[in-house]
Amino acid sequence: MAEHRGPGDGGQSPTDLGKTVGHRAKRKQKARARGQRSAWFGLGMFGLVGWSVAIPTLTGIALGVWADRRWPGTHSWTLTFLIIGVALGCLNAWYWIKQESGNDRK
Numbered sequence: 001m002a003e004h005r006g007p008g009d010g011g012q013s014p015t016d017l018g019k020t021v022g023h024r025a026k027r028k029q030k031a032r033a034r035g036q037r038s039a040w041f042g043l044g045m046f047g048l049v050g051w052s053v054a055i056p057t058l059t060g061i062a063l064g065v066w067a068d069r070r071w072p073g074t075h076s077w078t079l080t081f082l083i084i085g086v087a088l089g090c091l092n093a094w095y096w097i098k099q100e101s102g103n104d105r106k
Helices: 014-034 039-070 077-105
Strands: none
């Protein structure tokens, strides 16, 4: 009888899947036992949050400058896209921080 594999199991046999889950569980336990994270982790997270806000903001500014040159008008496209970029960047940063804080609770 052939073994049924669903679309999401990646072709792993049940024993391979068990080993993978066991390995991940051990890694998680080691991370919990380690406790405090280093200063490098904090700096890395600070950088991640900074870049996750900076990139959409700069992209919004570039898009706005291009739109102002292409379609000049009474309102500023640069300012509009700057605000949109900052908002998207803040949502992105919030998502990453939520992901990390969720990992601490689990």
